[in-house]
Amino acid sequence: MRRALRIIQLNPHPQTLKSNPLHHHFCSSKPSIPTSSNPSVHEINNTHYLFSPITPSTLSESIVSKCSPFWAKKGETFSNPSLQSILIKLSVISPDSIRPYWRLSSFVPKHVLQIVLGFYFVCQNPRIESTKVALLWELFNWASKQSESFEHEMQCCEIMAWMLARVGSFREAESLVRYMGARGVVLGCHEILCKIIEGYANAGEIEDSVSVFNWSRSRGIVPSEKCFRVVLEILVQTKRTRLAYRVCKDMVEVGFGLSNVEKTSYERLIELLCKEMKVLQARRLVKNRRNYAIEPSCAVVNAITEGYCEKKDFEDILLFLNEVNIAPDPYVCNKILISQCRRFGAEEAYLFMKELEFSGFQPDETTFGIFISSSCREGKLKDALVYLSEILSRGLKPDIHSYNALIGGIFKKGMWKQARDVFDDMLESGVTPEVSTFRVLLAGYSKYRRFVEVKAVIEEMMEYGLIEMSPLDDPLSKAFSLLGFDPLVVKLKRDNGAELRKAEFFDALGNGLYVETDLDEYENALMCVLDDAMFPDFNAHIIEKCDHGDIEAALLVKEKMVCRGQKPSSSAYSALMKGLSVSRSHAMKAFYLFEEMHERTVQQLPRETLNLLIRSLCKRGFAHKGKIVLDYMVRRNLLVENETYTALIMNLQKKGKQKELWECWELARRDKWLPPLKDSKAIVTYLIHQGMLKEAIILLTNMLESQTHMISDISDIFLEQLCDTGHAVIGHIFAEELLAHGWVLNRTMYNHLVGGFLKEKRYQEALIIFDTMTFKKVTPSMDLYNTLMPQLCRLHKFEKAMALKEILLQKGEAPHALYCVLLNGLCRIGQIKLATLQFKEMLIKGVSPGAEAYNALILGYCLDSNSRKLGEILGMMVKNNLSFTISSYRHLVSMMCSKGRVSHALRLKEFLLVENTLQSLLVYNILMFRFLQTGNGAQVLVLIDEMKSEGLELDEVTYNFLVCGFCKNGDVLRSMEFLKTMIDNNFRPSNRSLRMVISHLCNHHYLEKAWELSKAMELRGWMQDSTVQNAIVECLLSHGKLQEAENYLLRLEEHGLIPENIYYDILIKRFSWYGRIKMAVHLLNTMLKNGSLPSSTSYDSVIQGLCASKSVNEAYDFHKEMLVRGLTPIVKSWDMVIYGLCANGQTAESERLLDSMLSSGQTPTRNTFQSVINGYYTENNLKKASEILHKMQQHGHVPDFRTHWALISNLSNSKDKDSGDGGGFLSNLLSRSGFSWKKGSK
Secondary structure, three states: OHHHHHHHOOOOOHHHHHOOHHHHHHHOOOOOOOOOOOOOHHHHHOOEEOOOOOOHHHHHHHHHHHHHHHHOOHHHHOOOOOHHHHHHHHHHHOHHHHHHHOOOOOOOHHHHHHHHHHHHHOOOOHHHHHHHHHHHHHHHHHHHOOOOOOOOOHHHHHHHHHHHHHOOOHHHHHHHHHHHHHOOOOHHHHHHHHHHHHHHHHOOOHHHHHHHHHHHHHOOOOOOHHHHHHHHHHHHHOOOHHHHHHHHHHHHHOOOOOOOOOHHHHHHHHHHHHHOOOHHHHHHHHHHHHHOOOOOOHHHHHHHHHHHHHHOOHHHHHHHHHHHOOOOOHHHHHHHHHHHHHHHOHHHHHHHHHHHHHOOOOOOHHHHHHHHHHHHHHOOHHHHHHHHHHHHHOOOOOOHHHHHHHHHHHHHOOOHHHHHHHHHHHHHOOOOOOHHHHHHHHHHHHHOOOHHHHHHHHHHHHHOOOOOOOOOOOHHHHHHHHOOOOOOOOEEEEOOOOOOOOOOEEOOOOOEEEEEOOHHHHHHHHHHHHHHHHOOOHHHHHHHHHHOOOHHHHHHHHHHHHHOOOOOOHHHHHHHHHHHHHOOOOHHHHHHHHHHOOHHHHHOOOHHHHHHHHHHHHHOOOHHHHHHHHHHHHHOOOOOOHHHHHHHHHHHHHHOOHHHHHHHHHHHHHOOOOOOHHHHHHHHHHHHHOOOHHHHHHHHHHHHHHOHHHHHHHHHHHHHHHHHOOOHHHHHHHHHHHHHOOEEOOHHHHHHHHHHHHHOOOHHHHHHHHHHHHHOOOOOOHHHHHHHHHHHHHOOOHHHHHHHHHHHHHOOOOHHHHHHHHHHHHHHOOOHHHHHHHHHHHHHOOOOOHHHHHHHHHHHHHHOOOHHHHHHHHHHHHHOOOOOOHHHHHHHHHHHHHOOOHHHHHHHHHHHHHHOOOOHHHHHHHHHHHHHHOOOHHHHHHHHHHHHHOOOOOOHHHHHHHHHHHHHOOOHHHHHHHHHHHHHOOOOOOHHHHHHHHHHHHHOOOHHHHHHHHHHHHHOOOOOOHHHHHHHHHHHHHOOOHHHHHHHHHHHHHOOOOOOOOOOHHHHHHHHHOOOHHHHHHHHHHHHHOOOOOOHHHHHHHHHHHHHOOOHHHHHHHHHHHHHOOOOOOHHHHHHHHHHHHHOOOHHHHHHHHHHHHHOOOOOOHHHHHHHHHHHHHOOOHHHHHHHHHHHHHOOOOOOHHHHHHHHOOHHHOOOOOOOOOOOHHHHHHHHOOOOOOOOOO
């Protein structure tokens, strides 16, 4: 156990595995859980309880406790970064901006302002802008924490806030603006606030956007017009009507007006206001737009008109329409007129229609149909006929509903004989009767007991194909059924009484007949049918069509209803939404219905309908729309079903909607949502990939607690995902917790654990668990065998490898596959003897080796350079018609060429080309590469001619082989020839090819050719790496072309042709030597910006160059930067900086640098000490000079006589006289210089 724990401690999270005592189960030679016997196969391959049933809550608590260290945020470890660490990161972005501050240990507000200003004007690269601002924000916060009295300058706050807002860090920018506002400084924050408000709005952070907007307005700041529009748009989208109107009102008050408001947002706001009965507010918005000569759209007119109609303000409708002089759509006018009919009757409604006509309304057949229906309902049949005639006079065609209403009205007036005339007129006008028309006829004739006519109507319905009847069916029974009666309850009977008291009518034979049923119910039902003819119950029709699955017909009914000025009821809407949601192609139509419904109607929708709508939208890929419906349900506190949350989360993760997903996740967790097992795998994988490890583990524990009967399946899924995504350690902890709570792992779980550790290259942990599997007789899967076997061979665990093979052979796995994997593993590490034994064992057992086994042996014998055995293997492969792999061919050619057997390699090539088992070009490429590697260029030219004769085109790989190979062999002219051909054929040479050619040209002083090639690379936008640049610049410098060298480097930088991790150390030293110190500094900065750390030599060259040019303070900055970056300056650099500081009169600073040099373990030269002493002597600071002299002597340097005498000669000016036993300046000086002082001596 101790050995196992020591091994586990090698992992990156030792504190977790080390602390787990149950790890013993995986690594002990004996199982930690006592059992009476070894587990059976059933026990091994099926997870089950070993002790008492598992306690899910205890298991969950234990898992969360053990896994919590793994999801600790990285930032928590570095919550208080040091000044130096921040400056180092910033210096990578702009070294020049940071360099002057290396020597500071604390900052004042001015320093922070200078750095922020410096970075504000430099490095505008969008790629690293976010990183730059984040680091500046770290510096800003670090400076604030120096002391409670530290306060940033307001200019610094303003610039920092602007930069934060620019990169999308709106919350941090807001905090800064509020900080400035608390100090009364908001004048310069206008643009920043606009950026924050717009940023929050675009990110969907509505509350934050509105909060900042309100804060701005409360301080008298007027956001930009664009800012107003963005906020308005997001408020309208989320139906925040009150706030949206307030923003519009505010826009008007500050002078922007509404002329530039986006049309869609404006119209949508008008609709929302009108739906909430705030028509007056909508009118005000229209009036403002009209002030800018922008007339309202038809949608706006419709919305306001409908709003007034809902409020029954008909006079205001006319006033509004006269004002805008635009007529609403016909369906809106029809809605107004049908409302008028219900309140005042058809005559008044007709007069109102005339008023509407003055506004441009053109009545259609539906409009007059409303008047006809209303008149018939009022019993004014004459008026209805007048309206019918007006329809015809206007050249319109009455619709089916008008005729149905007329027929029903005629029957209600008792004029059953004239009903047929109206029906015939309908047929003559070309209107095809529907079932509804025949039902009116049946009801009317049945009411007046005209059953002969009833039978005739039934026959007519059969002719139109509306019903089907057999000859044995009774027409009257069918008629009663169509009218909604039960034929067994409503019967037509003959009155056999002498007085015929029951008879209601007589047939052609004089028989007295009567209807046997409840006559009151019978009459009422018939009257309902006739009344329904006036104003059909469209809602019932919609529901009926939806119940029968005819969603298209239901939508048509809904459209007719809208055209007649009516709106579906909540029940009808619910039926429609259900029907559309289950349909494959109508999910979005259901959402549009949800959007168009009035708030009161939506509130009456059952939650089941809304849940179904969300799932349907998600299934069709409209999760963002489903999220809108979910938000509505949450606002109304409606129950969201488990399946609904699952559908939303699954679809949002597919769409990559992070913000919406997180919001949905929080809501789901609040409602104790759990995914079904089939979806949990995808959800867990997504969570882990997004770094949401904590959420994944919590989801696991919740599923374990609520679905105890599925613990095995749940555990299997989670363990698989953890191990597949690089979290095998957590999977290991989870498995141990299962074991600790009395659970036995199944075969799949063990496979996941071993496979996970192998994938993470944690081989020792994998082998420990594999040992446990072996002990418990758990059979690895074939996939695990394929992964584990090569590692066992690599680690020389041959006994375990053989044992593993035997286990799987006994379990009936395919022998050929098992042996091949083992052979590959052994041959790759050169264990050809063992591989040969396994190969013989295959043959003895009658296992056909196949091509894979032979190819493995080729690899082994090539590594062993055993030509004889290779010949045997090749002979057997040819005999058995087995194909070579590309790897085998590569190794064979390599060995043949290395032994000079060119003819063998060529014959092998011919054989493969004849067999046609490998691509011809691939065969030639490998052969040419090996020939070039062994210096056989002549044979390569022969192969190229051969390829051309066979019509094979050289590819990019071939050309790169040729360029590098000939260049390496010294044939640069031929290499250049192939390089030129390659470029002319639009192939991009590899970096290696370009490096080799240019380096060779420059080394042999072919500057013009190298320069020409470099120009070609520039024109094509190809990066030029360190080797290329160094070679060309070195060559230019050697020819005395310093300016050309500088221009070349600057041009590459300007065109973005410098790769990352560039190295200029050689060039920095060279430019410094030539006195081009500015260029040397520029190259050093370029290295830092591209992620490369210059060498100590580069820094030393720059420091010495700066000192030589009297730029001592700059040299001092570079010197300090060296120390910060962990580089050690040479003694000469120390000396020159110290000397320069002394020469500039900065003796105290030079002493500090001297002390720093001594503390670093380096010994200054005598001249270095001397320069500091001279500096203090010049400043007449004899005490300090004496101290430095003493340090000088301590480090083995003897001062010269001039130095001693200069100090002694100034004794008369010193106040430190010799007196008493304590000794004075002279005695101290002489004693430190090696002289003894005795009393009485002369």
